[in-house]
Amino acid sequence: MAAVDLSQTLSDLDKSLASIEAVADMPKLRNDLAELGEEVGAPDLWDDQDNAQRVTSALSVKQSELDRLVGLRGRLDDAAMMLEMAEEEGDADTRAEVERELKKLSKDIATLEVRTLLSGEYDSRDALLTIRAEAGGVDAADFAEKLMRMYLRWAERHGYAVEVYDTSYAEEAGLKSATFSIKAPFAYGTLSVEQGTHRLVRISPFDNQGRRQTSFAGVEVLPVTEETDSIDVPEGDIRVDVFRSSGPGGQSVNTTDSAVRITHLPTGIVVSCQNEKSQLQNKAAALRVLQSRLLEHARIEREKEMNALKSDGAGSWGAQMRSYVMNPYQMVKDLRTEHEVGNPEAVFDGEIDGFIDAGIRWRKQSQISAGS
Incomplete structure (x- = not known):
């Protein structure tokens, strides 16, 4: 990548981050933090434990958001300074270091950019997931259990807390259903694109004749309620x-x-x-x-x-939204976004961020198209 390309990349990233900062409303974010800090410092805060937990949780979320934005801005400014020094001194090693950092920044800013698309009424809340085995007998129950593990591994990878409320086991293997919450900022807005019917095609481990089996499991995603x-x-x-x-x-x-x-x-x-x-x-x-x-x-x-249920996917959650094919080839494909990967085992191990990001962008674009 030439130096001029690095300068253009810096400029593009600066514009993207500035847009994110504008959406986040940095002055308001800092003001909210100051007000929450005063509430946390109140001597009678823990007289009402529910309110105290709400206030401390809100403080933690907003502080993390500010730290993330400030950190990205600092890294971008440092990269710009390093590139300027590298160009002045003809330092190829420093230029290469800047290039590596810009690649990381591009990924981090793109991830944060997706967050700005989450503007729904309940998007910022924790998520409540229910997974149910559907058509496919014991294979469907086994598939439901694999999906539950997929989401738990995804949460673990991101350091998110999980609380399991109910697990109903099938007689031979797997789950009839399971309900659990994932506690993280914007968990509902992030995971709501996972709602729908998931389809698995594989050689059934439960079939003595080794035949290919298609099974289905449903995923429901709801926002966790709050006192308000x-x-x-x-x-x-x-x-x-x-x-x-x-x-x-x-x-x-x-x-x-x-x-x-x-x-x-x-x-x-x-x-x-x-x-x-x-x-x-x-x-x-x-x-x-x-x-x-x-x-x-x-x-x-x-x-x-309000007659607001338009064709943005919100009214068709029962339709198939993703296929997991393990035979005769290996592929996981989202039927709405066309996003696909060729490693089902990695997906079942929680590597679903690509599907989630693509789903959020697809939903936003669908909403824009429906409103135009």
Whole structure:
């Protein structure tokens, strides 16, 4: 890469970062941090633990966002200074070092640029995922378990916390369903493009004749509710059933009726939780899941009333959105964005950022096209 190309790359990256800084509204971000800092310093902060956790979490998220932006700007300024020195002194080694740094910066800024596309009402929240085995019998249950591991590995790679609420194991192998949350800034906005039907094609390990099997699993992604959502769930609107938790193969995990199933009578929504140690904890966790589902239910009803459900993918989550082919060739392909990779095992090990970024860009472009 010639020096003139490096200068142009620097200029392009500077424009991209400036755009991100404008969207982030740096003055407001710093002002918000100052206000949150005052709240954290209040001597009575922990008198209300829920509010204290909200404030400290908000402070941490905003501080990380500011540090990331300031850090990128500093790296870009340093690269510009190093390039200027390299050109003045004819230093090929320094120029090569600048080139390597600009490649890293291009990737980091592109990742942050995707974040600026997340402007939905609930995009900044934690994500609540439910994975269900669909058509395909035991292969579908095994596929559902592979998808759950994929998302857990993705979260682990990024250092995000996960809380598992419910796992319903299939009799022979895999999962009937699982519900868990991923706690990270913009987790919902990021992962919401993963919602839909996933399809797996492979030689079935459960078929004695070694035949190729196609199986399906559904992924649902919802925003985690917050206190400000005011999702009222009257006791008279729910039925609570308790049962014994169970593990793989039906083996008892708990000798008491600690697992909880809640049915919301007006909507028919059913949620369950069995991964906590007590019935009270499981009921509280199940209520949180129910509130997220009711929040999404209310959003969909509101959009229907406003006739806002357009062909941007939001109304067609039941359609196939990604294929994982392991035989007769190796490929994972997103059917909406055309993004594909030839290493399914890496994808199942959590390497899905390329699919997520492509999905976010596709969704934004679809929304723009639908509004034009």
